[in-house]
Amino acid sequence: MASPPQGDDDLNALLGDLETASKLPAKRRQVGIKPTVEAVTSALYDRGALPDELARLVDLVTVRSHLDQASLGAIIRNLYPSRKVDDKTVLKLVGSLGHGELKPAWPIQSLSLRWLIMVYYLLENSSILSQVYAVLFNLLDTAAIRPQLCHLLALITRRKHVKPFRIQAVLELSRQTGSDPPLTGLLRVFKNYYPEIIVGEAVRGRASAFKHPDIQWRQRLDKIQQQRFENPDEGPRNGFAVNHALGRQMKGGKILFPAVFTQHAQENSVTLEEIDSADSFVENLEKIELPTQLVAVLADPLLQKLLLLRPDAEGFARISNWVAGCMSDVANGDADSDLLLDMIDVIHSYARSTRTLPPLLLTFFREFFTVWNGLDKKDMVLETLSYAPLMDFKQLHQSLLTSLEASLLDNTAASQVSLLNYYTSLLRCWAVTIQAEENPDTLPLGSVSDLIGHVNKLTLTLTQTAPSVATYLAILDFYECSAAIFSQQRLLQHISVAIPPGLVVYTLHFNHSLEVISRLCGILATYKRAWEAIMSPALSQQLTKSEREQVNTFNAFLMDLCNCLWRGRAFATSDLNAQGCCIPRSIEPALERYLRSIDPALALGSAFGLSHSPVLSLQAISYMRQLEDAEIEENELRARHAGPVTQSSLAQLGNKGGMQLSWQAYRSGVLKFLEAKGFKGFPELMYNTMKNLMKERHQA
Numbered sequence: 001m002a003s004p005p006q007g008d009d010d011l012n013a014l015l016g017d018l019e020t021a022s023k024l025p026a027k028r029r030q031v032g033i034k035p036t037v038e039a040v041t042s043a044l045y046d047r048g049a050l051p052d053e054l055a056r057l058v059d060l061v062t063v064r065s066h067l068d069q070a071s072l073g074a075i076i077r078n079l080y081p082s083r084k085v086d087d088k089t090v091l092k093l094v095g096s097l098g099h100g101e102l103k104p105a106w107p108i109q110s111l112s113l114r115w116l117i118m119v120y121y122l123l124e125n126s127s128i129l130s131q132v133y134a135v136l137f138n139l140l141d142t143a144a145i146r147p148q149l150c151h152l153l154a155l156i157t158r159r160k161h162v163k164p165f166r167i168q169a170v171l172e173l174s175r176q177t178g179s180d181p182p183l184t185g186l187l188r189v190f191k192n193y194y195p196e197i198i199v200g201e202a203v204r205g206r207a208s209a210f211k212h213p214d215i216q217w218r219q220r221l222d223k224i225q226q227q228r229f230e231n232p233d234e235g236p237r238n239g240f241a242v243n244h245a246l247g248r249q250m251k252g253g254k255i256l257f258p259a260v261f262t263q264h265a266q267e268n269s270v271t272l273e274e275i276d277s278a279d280s281f282v283e284n285l286e287k288i289e290l291p292t293q294l295v296a297v298l299a300d301p302l303l304q305k306l307l308l309l310r311p312d313a314e315g316f317a318r319i320s321n322w323v324a325g326c327m328s329d330v331a332n333g334d335a336d337s338d339l340l341l342d343m344i345d346v347i348h349s350y351a352r353s354t355r356t357l358p359p360l361l362l363t364f365f366r367e368f369f370t371v372w373n374g375l376d377k378k379d380m381v382l383e384t385l386s387y388a389p390l391m392d393f394k395q396l397h398q399s400l401l402t403s404l405e406a407s408l409l410d411n412t413a414a415s416q417v418s419l420l421n422y423y424t425s426l427l428r429c430w431a432v433t434i435q436a437e438e439n440p441d442t443l444p445l446g447s448v449s450d451l452i453g454h455v456n457k458l459t460l461t462l463t464q465t466a467p468s469v470a471t472y473l474a475i476l477d478f479y480e481c482s483a484a485i486f487s488q489q490r491l492l493q494h495i496s497v498a499i500p501p502g503l504v505v506y507t508l509h510f511n512h513s514l515e516v517i518s519r520l521c522g523i524l525a526t527y528k529r530a531w532e533a534i535m536s537p538a539l540s541q542q543l544t545k546s547e548r549e550q551v552n553t554f555n556a557f558l559m560d561l562c563n564c565l566w567r568g569r570a571f572a573t574s575d576l577n578a579q580g581c582c583i584p585r586s587i588e589p590a591l592e593r594y595l596r597s598i599d600p601a602l603a604l605g606s607a608f609g610l611s612h613s614p615v616l617s618l619q620a621i622s623y624m625r626q627l628e629d630a631e632i633e634e635n636e637l638r639a640r641h642a643g644p645v646t647q648s649s650l651a652q653l654g655n656k657g658g659m660q661l662s663w664q665a666y667r668s669g670v671l672k673f674l675e676a677k678g679f680k681g682f683p684e685l686m687y688n689t690m691k692n693l694m695k696e697r698h699q700a
Contacts, residue, residue, distance in 0.1 A: 011043045015056050021063035036072045041078040048082030048224035060088050061108060062096035069105055076111040077217075080224050090116065094132050098139055102615040104145035113148035114213050118221070129156045137166060140173060140183075150182035151210045153187045159275045162193045185210055193271075218225075272303060281305070290315055304354050316360065323364050338366050344377050349386045355429070357387040362400055369403040374410060382408075382418065386425035390433050390443055393450035403452075413466035416458060417474055423455045431485050445495040452482050452498035459500065463507045472508050472516045476523065483526040489533050493541055497530055499550050505557050506581045509564070510608075514615050514679060522681030524557060525688045548646040552577060559688050564608040564683055566667070566686060571604065610670050611644035616682075620645060623673040624666075631659055668693070 002538050014036055021033045022131050049057060061072050093112045096104055103109070116129070129136070133156060139149055167190055174183040212218060270284040272291055281288075281302070290308060307315060323343075337566070341695060347364070351357050365385065372381070388400065404422075409415045430448060437443055459475045479500050500523075508520045529550060534541050543551065555577040563569040563578060571588060573580040592604050606612055611620045621643040628640050638657030641649065647663040654660045671683040671693075 001696065011040070011053060011698055014043070015053065017487065018060060018067070018198060019056070022060055022067045024067070025066050033071060036542065037074055041074050044075075044080055045076040045220065047460060048080040048221075051081075051083050051086065054079070056086070056122045058092050061112065062092050062104060064102050064104065069107060072108050073111055076108070076115055079115060080221050081119060081122060082224050085119050086124045087128045090123065090128050094129075094135060096695070097136075099146065110145050110148055113145055114579050117148065117152050117155065118213055118217060120152075122225070127303050130158065130161070133157075133161050137161075140170070143177075146180065147182045150186045151213075153259055154210050157186075157189050157193075159193045159271065160274070162190050166190075167194070168436045177286065198655050199526055201645055207229070215471045227466075237287055272306065275302060285309060285459045289445070289681075301353055304350065308356075316358065321612060322362055337351070340364075340371060341376055344368075344384070348380045349380070351384045355432075356385055357384065357389065358391075362388065364384045365400060369407045372407050374407045374415070378408070378418065379640040382422040383425065385427050386422060387430075388426060390430045390447060391449035392444050393454070396447070397454070410454070413462065413471070416462055416465060417471060420455065420458055420474055420478060423451065423458070424474070424481055427451060427478065434485065434491065440491055445491065448482070448485060449496045449678070456498075456501050456504070459504050463504055467507070468513075469511070469513045469516060472511055473519075476516065476519045479523050480519065483530075487526050487528040489539075492530060492534050493539055496544075497527070497534065497550065498549065499527060499554050499557075502553060502557065502579070502582060506560070509561060509581070512615060514619070517615055518674070518679035518681035520681065521561070521685035523560070524554075525681070525684040527554060528558065528685075528688055558685075561685065563605075565610065565682070566690060568603075568606040568609050570606070570608045587659050606646070610667055613645060616674075617644055618671075619674055619677065619679075627661070627669070628659060664692075 018033070019038060021036070026033075058077055060067065060350075063075055083618050093116060096112065097109050104112070120129075129152070133153070133231055136149060136153055136156075140146060140153075140322060144150075167187075169181055170187055174180060174187065177183060180315050270287045272288055272512060275281050275284065275288070285306075288310075289304065290306075299385065311573055329453065343364070347361055351361075354684075365381075385400070385404065405419060405530065408419055408422075427448070428449075434443060434448075436441065440696065459478070462471050462475060482498070485491065485497070505520065505524070506515055511517070531554065533539060535543070551643070556579040559575055559578040560571075560581045563572050563575065564581070569575070571580040571591075573585075588604065595602050595604055595607060602612065610616050621641075624641055624645055628637060631637055637659065639653060641653050643660060645666060650661055650663055650666060671686055673684045674680075
């Protein structure tokens with residue numbers, strides 16, 4: 001069991017002890033160095049080495065000192081960098097290679113090369129080893145470090161490095177050593193760039209596979225490196241260089257997704273591995289040759305960029321066939337269903353990077369849902385599917401959504417909320433697609449209305465199965481997103497407006513959360529502006545029968561909410577379009593009797609107004625207190641309002657020596673008070689609906 005992780009100060013002190021001990025022969029040391037080395041390696045295993053610590057440790061292993069080989073070897077084997085590896089560290093290690101009295105022993109040099117291979121994908125400057133290619137190549141005649149050198153050279157070799165004299169040198173050395181496998185492996189790399197120069201006989205021998213030196217070491221490094229992605233002072237990863245990690249490690253150490261590698265490149269082409277910057281990517285975009293295994297696109301950001309900017313039908317077909325092959329293996333029992341779960345990680349990363357989900361991956365998910373339990377990696381699955389393209393809704397529903405709902409829903413409210421959140425994310429992604437498109441006619445915008453109509457059934461269900469503020473806020477998230485789409489006037493002649501169900505609107509209106517009601521009012525105000533724009537002379541759009549019915553229903557929402565909040569006529573049905581909040585008429589007498597038993601002066605019609613509403617009454621009386629406090633500082637008040645405020649009570653208050661305030665000024669003031677508090681939905685709806693308030697704001 002590893003010891004507890006050392007703090008920064010503790011490790012610095014241990015490194016100081018090591019540096020002191022390295023300058024003294026073992027016989028002159030007062031204490032043994034072994035416990036210090038063990039403490040250092042334990043700390044490195046637990047939390048890795050910071051850049052400054054890494055530099056000090058590399059100094060210890062690259063310079064001849066009095067530390068024994070066992071101690072130096074232990075340090076290198078536990079040298080886990082917690083950040084990127086800088087150029088200075090790489091150059092120190094390269095400079096320590098070769099013959100010489102001051103050079104480290106051959107086993108240490110071998111371990112140093114092995115370490116460079118394992119951290120190659122973490123180099124701060126991916127081209128630094130390319131700059132010292134000649135130095136590394138000239139060390140190939142050193143047998144003690146040749147296997148590691150060949151592996152490292154195989155990683156960094158690009159077309160520009162493969163010169164005739166180097167090919168000749170490796171061929172000659174291979175003949176001298178009896179076709180040494182590492183040299184044969186390096187020759188095969190050279191042959192990929194110049195197949196017409198290197199004859200087949202030269203590479204037919206047994207060759208090194210250049211496998212990762214230590215998978216467990218790499219897995220430990222990956223865990224330590226996780227903090228790099230959460231560290232705000234860490235710069236972004238270079239997205240214009242191939243991810244040279246040796247494949248994507250999945251469960252059981254199985255390499256599922258290969259790294260980008262181009263075989264049999266042509267003389268006038270450029271391989272993706274040669275790209276190391278945005279400039280070189282742009283300059284060579286049309287000449288870049290597609291890699292051998294295009295499925296690497298799922299894991300490599302640079303290949304993703306290439307296929308987005310230069311789509312290739314044959315390439316996508318190859319990827320589709322590979323994915324189909326994996327699904328077929330699972331279906332036939334040749335592979336475990338965990339294989340599909342493993343693929344989710346990489347597909348999720350691909351979808352987040354490209355903000356797209358190609359049709360071939362939609363096909364993958366149809367098969368995936370046949371074995372998915374609805375729980376494993378649920379958040380990752382739903383986020384990935386939120387990037388589904390804007391397409392015909394019936395087709396999307398049949399090909400994907402039906403299977404998703406069947407797998408996800410388990411007769412619990414939690415699963416229904418998860419599905420609603422997914423639909424909200426999907427609609428947001430569609431909104432981005434719509435906003436980015438200059439010509440909306442090219443998009444199947446009818447799918448937006450179809451999706452809202454589909455989700456309307458889900459929100460109705462949720463108001464019954466999970467009547468909580470959290471659920472209501474999730475419902476509002478969806479309708480805010482839909483309202484934002486309809487607020488774009490350029491889209492209104494291409495898209496049909498779809499409104500929320502009436503029961504959802506009234507259920508949310510009569511809940512006890514101020515935030516919920518405010519957001520609901522804001523959504524309705526946005527919808528109202530959309531309908532006004534559609535019927536304006538600027539669009540002169542003829543409404544369909546369905547749209548006219550929706551307008552009538554929507555006008556009922558507005559009239560009912562204004563009757564409750566502003567006009568003191570809650571549940572009235574005598575006004576044009578009013579539906580009385582869909583309350584059965586038989587219930588009204590019972591509600592009236594209940595209110596009279598509590599407060600004989602309180603009428604049902606005004607019970608949900610600004611002053612008496614259970615949700616708004618505190619804000620209303622707080623506004624009144626604020627006015628009175630300000631008035632006291634300037635003038636003497638002989639009376640305060642006891643609350644709740646009514647039109648008649650305001651008149652009586654003035655006669656008693658209290659504030660002189662009109663009923664209209666009071667209500668307008670409450671709206672401004674709510675707006676200042678962040679509850680903008682109330683004033684937004686009222687100022688867009690009540691004619692007297694419209695005129696007041698216009699004059700202001």
